[in-house]
Amino acid sequence: MSTTTTNNHHPNTKPKPKPKSAKPPSKPTRVYLTLYNLLSFTLWATSTVHALSLLLLQQTPLPQIFTAVFPLLLATQSLALLEILHSVVGLVRAPVFTTAMQVASRILLVWGIMYLFREGGVAVAGTGAGAGAGAGEAGRKGIVGVEGMEGGEEQMQVQVQVADYGFLGCVFAWGITECIRYGFFVLQVSGLGVPAWWAWLRYNTFYVLYPLGITSECVMVVMALGPAAEWMPVYRWFLVVVLGIYVPGSYILYTHMIAQRRKALKKKD
Template sequence: MASKPTTTTTTKPKTQNPLTRLYLTLYNALSLALWATCTAQGLALLATATPLPHIFNHVFPLLLATQSLALLEILHSVVGLVRAPIFTTAMQVASRILLVWGIMYLFREGGVVGGDGVVVGGIEEKAKTGDYGFLGCLVAWGVTECIRYGFFALQVSGWGVPGWWAWLRYNTFYVLYPLGITSECVMVVMALGPAAEWMPVYRWFLVAVLGIYVPGSYILYTHMIAQRRKALKKKD
């Protein structure tokens, strides 16, 4: 899904051994740097009126690698490096992996986005919709992950999280989560046509994914709100 509940990658108590703490600090710092680079590149190109398909072609290789790195978070949960539910973490990471590998990568050339920006059938308006869907994902994911990984890097390292950063962590999802979910759904819908030509059964898989997104998004959104209340209550 677009953004992750505040429990994801939550660290274990400060009794962690130094090597575990160092590893998690480096992992979160690296993820922060990669997401910041993706987001800054995309926004810089957008500011210079670069066509959206060209933004995709320029940013996507790094975005693909950056999002794929998050697969480690499932391993972190399985081996107990972080205090996050395995199933929830796996579902959250899987939804992003589907978007970057199963849609953006699979249909990048003359498909949903990328290439010359033309979707199957050559309908230009649909091409623009797919490009805006990608842009929405980039902004929502990028800003969310910069805040999240920065928060955890500071938290795990023991340096302490500034109050303003914690505020961003527990409040920006109100806007970024709906933006991300909407953009992801747009990408899935735009992939239905190319998927039908490539492999009809894959199209029905994507239809099923859309059916899961609506209830799944509501559950995660309300869960994030509940986690925010708990986190702010601890601070009081």
């Protein structure tokens, strides 16, 4: 019986390379990312609190909430396109593919659904009253929102549509998620330190908020199929394909977030 010994100093044995630690960002990069995340946090907080105030304090009808909140939401979500660039050029370590998927789905919702098919939107301007799926009795052409309505009895007569609920779900799911996420990054990148309770929110609330957001997004897309067919049939088929991608796409993003959570918990241990 022979015994094999291993000599770590043998000339033919190459030492294992040490894992490279991530290079800390430069000061200009930290300043830029801190300001970007702070701006994003402020915009999302403003949109979310505004919607919550209209809903609970002023008891504003849902279509009117869309009309009041959507312009800022559109600008706020569009700003997130920079995150794809951040990932591509290496300012952040986020994977390009998952970042692009998440941002693209939101951009589709705010520009390709809410903007196009809102009341008074480009895609419904020339359609007949009630063309949108679930259109209300007050002559609404769009699937969400309302035009030219001010307070009083006239406002209360506007029928709430399914997409109005979908929009509200998107605002709160996106808004709460992004306030937590951007606030986390502000504290982390600036060097202030992230409190344990904020880190807990960062890595646990998505279990509830992500399904709420995905469901609300799918509702918005489904409600847009009807008016999309009248506006541009090929666009309707594009939305059908998007719905088919949502299931595997949402699974990829969901499991990615679970993996991020595990990594974060391992670092703490």
